[in-house]
Amino acid sequence: MFHRESGYYKTTYAADMALYPLPIARWTVAVIALLMCLAPFFLHEYYISVINLVLVATVGALGLNILVGYTGQISIGHAAFMSVGAYTAANLAVRMDLPFWVTLPAGGLMAAAVGAVVGIPSLRIRGLYLAIATLAGQLIIEWTINHVPWISGGVQASIEVARPTLFGAQLKTQFQLYWFLLFFAVLAIVGTLNLVRSRVGRAFIAIRDHDIAAEIIGINIFRYKLFAFAISSFYAGVTGVLYTYYLGIANYEQFTLITSVDYLAMIIIGGLGSILGSIFGAIFVTLLPIVIRLGMENWGSFLFGNADINNLIPNLRLICFGGLIILFLVLEPEGLNRLWRNIRSYFRVWPFSY
C-alpha cells in the first residue's frame, strides 16, 4: 500500500523473490484478510452474492492471465474449459453422489486435460492462428456438450447440482458460500503468486518474451507451453465448478464465447501479466453490468422512457464493455494495475516529489 521503501536492502536473490517484498506487506495482507473476514457480517445478502461472483471470476481471471499474460499464448476458448469442469463436476456429483472435494479437483483435472489437447496447436502456431484455433476449440466443445445428452443431461443441456456440503451441513446461504468461495479464491491467488516466482513461472515469462530465444537457452517449449495450457485450464475448470455450485445448476449458456471474451476483458482491463490486475479486472467486469443496471434504474428515466430501460440495459452493457476494452487498449495498455501503481508511486514520495 502506501509506504516508504527506503531502508530495506535485499542482498540475496531469495530475498528479492520472497512472497512478501517488504515487511510491511505482511501488515497489508493482514488488514485485507481482516476486512474480508469481517465484511460478510455487515453486508446485505445481495452484496455478499456480488462478492461471491467476484471471487469466482478472480479464479478464472488468474488462470487466463497465467496463459495470456505470463506465457503469451492467446486463448479465446477459456469459457469452454470452464464448461468442461462444470459438467464433469455436475455429472460426478449427480450420478455418483461425490462430495465437492472430489468433484472440484476432478473438474479441474478434466479441464486441464482438454486444455492441453486444445493447446497442442500452440506448438506449431502462435498469435493470430492460435487465437483462431482456440476459438474453434470453444465452438467445438460448446457444440459437443450441447449435442451429447450423456454429458449435458438432456433437458436444456443443464444439470441441477446440490450445494456443497461441509462437515455435514449444506452451504445454503450466500453467507455460507462466501467462505467456501473465499477459500478457493485465496488458494488460487497464493498458488499463482508462487507459480510465477518459481522456475516454471520464469520459463513461462521467457516463452512470452520470445519463444525461440527461450528454446535456445534450454527451456523445453513443448512441455512448458502445454503445461501453461493445462494449469490455466485447471483454473478455468475450477472456476466452472465453483460457478456451478454457486448457481446450483450446470448450464452451457453460462460458458459461451461471450464469457470467454468477458474473461479476456478482465485481464486486459486489469492488466496483462499481473496478479493484482487479474483481481482488479474480475472486480471491474463483474461490477460493470450491476452498476449499469443500478444507474439506469435510478437515473435512466431522465433520458429514456420507463418502458425502454429494461431493453436498453443489455445493449448499454455491450457498448460500455466494448468501449472500455478499446479505451484501455489505446490509452492504458497495462490496465488498472498500472493506474494503481501510478497512484501508489505518486504517494510514495508525497509531498516531496520532485
Next chain:
Amino acid sequence: MFDWEFTLVLLTNGVLIGLMYSLIALGFVLVYKATDAINFAQGEFVMLAGFIVAGMLVLAGAPFWLGVAVAVLGMVAFGFGLERVVLRPLIGRPIIAVIMATIGLATVLRGAAPLFFGAETRSITLPISDEPFAFGPFTLPPVQVAGALLSLAFLAAFTWFFLKSRMGVAMRAVADNQQVAMAMGINVERYFAIAWGMAGIVSALGGLAWGALLGVDVHLALIGLKVFPVVILGGLDSIVGAIVGGLIVGVVENLAAGYLDPLVGGGTKDFAPYVLMILMLMIRPYGIFGKRRIERI
C-alpha cells in the same frame, strides 16, 4: 444406392453459399494483407452495413440505389474512422491488443446497432425477381446467385487492382515490408486507411447480399464466425484463397448437412468447417494459397 442428384444439389448450394462466404472473407483478407491487423469484427461490419441498407429502405423509404450508395459510403467512412481512432494507436503492439480491440469493437457494434435501428428483423428486397432459376433438377435462389456473382466480380476487381494498379502495387509493397515501403516514399498510414476503406466497401455489399438472404438483425453478425475457417483454409493473405476457402467451406458444410446430419441428429453444418480448419492449422497453418512466413530472431 448413391443418390447423384441429391449430391449435385448439395454441391451447387454449397458453391453458391461458399461464394457468399468468400464475399465476407474478402474484407478480412484485404485488411490482413495490407495492415497485418486481424478483424474479429468482420461479421459486425456486415451486420452494420445490412442495418444501414435496411434502415434506408424500410425506415427512410429511399430507393434501392440510394440505400446501397449510402451503405457503401457509410462503411468506407466507418473504415477510415476506425483505422484512425482505434487501430493506428495499436501499431507495433502485441497481436492480442489488435484482436481484443476488434472484439471490443464488435461488442460495441452489437450493442449500438439495435439502439439506432431497432431490435426487430428487417428484410432487404433486392430489385430482382423472386423466381428461382431452374436448371433441370436444380433450383437456384436468385439472392444467392446475385451474391455469388458479386463475389466473383470482386475477385476480378481486386486481382486487377493488386496486379496492375499503382495503388495496388503500393499496397502490396506495404504488406511486404512497411519500413522499405516507407523508404520508397509510400505513405504507409494512408494505405492502411485505404485498406480499411476497401474492407468497408466489401462489407457493405456483403451486408446487402447476406441481409437479403437472412434478414437484418443482430444475429447477422454470427456469419462473422464462418470467416475464420474460410480464411485459414484459403490462406490469410490471399484473395484467391478467400474464394477457394469459401467454396470449400460452403461445399463441406452442405455435404455435412446432407449426409452427417441424419446420422447424428443435426447441427453438423456449424461444426464441420471448424474441424477442417483445425486439421489445416495442424498441417499447413498458412493455408492453401497463403504466404509462408519465416521467423527470424
